[in-house]
Amino acid sequence: MNPKFSIAFATALVALTAAGSVQAYDPDWKRGRVYYRMVCTECHEAKAGGAINPATKTKAEWAAYIQADKHAKGKESLKRYVSKQYRDSIKATNKAAAKFADVPEQELLEDLKAFLNKGAKDGDAPAKCS
Numbered sequence: 516m517n518p519k520f521s522i523a524f525a526t527a528l529v530a531l532t533a534a535g536s537v538q539a540y541d542p543d544w545k546r547g548r549v550y551y552r553m554v555c556t557e558c559h560e561a562k563a564g565g566a567i568n569p570a571t572k573t574k575a576e577w578a579a580y581i582q583a584d585k586h587a588k589g590k591e592s593l594k595r596y597v598s599k600q601y602r603d604s605i606k607a608t609n610k611a612a613a614k615f616a617d618v619p620e621q622e623l624l625e626d627l628k629a630f631l632n633k634g635a636k637d638g639d640a641p642a643k644c645s
């Protein structure tokens with residue numbers, strides 16, 4: 516193999532491996548459910564006038580909502596609420612935030628997506644908040 520080609524080949528291999536490892540995360544919808552109920556719902560009950568039922572949106576609507584990353588009528592980022600920083604800020608009084616304090620943000624987001632996908636109006640198990 517000539518050197519130029521082998522560098523290109525090695526780069527492609529690294530890129531493929533990296534993509535593979537991202538894909539390899541197998542979302543834990545149960546962890547997503549715990550987080551949704553104990554973090555998202557807890558605040559909705561206190562500040563959004565009541566719980567927001569996962570079955571109020573379809574799978575496609577949840578996917579678009581998460582993708583848009585606009586929360587509370589677009590005032591802020593949704594991802595902020597799965598961030599380590601946010602979990603840190605509430606972990607003294609929130610058991611789920613404390614328990615999942617060290618989970619990578621991307622994994623927790625995937626878990627949440629998996630739960631919302633399952634609990635959506637057209638999901639496998641349309642979910643209430645509790």
Ligand code: HEC
Pocket residue numbers: 551554555556558559562563567580585586587588589593596597627
């Ligand atoms: C610290 C409080 C708080 C947390 C935590 C929180 N929310 Fe909210 N959320 C709100 C409030 C307040 C509203 C209502 C905003 C309004 O109607 O003006 C809202 C509204 C929503 C809505 C309705 C659409 C919208 O954006 O206005 C959805 C869906 C939602 N939240 C999803 C989530 C999810 C998923 C999480 C957890 C990852 C989460 N929220 C965490 C306070 C929170």
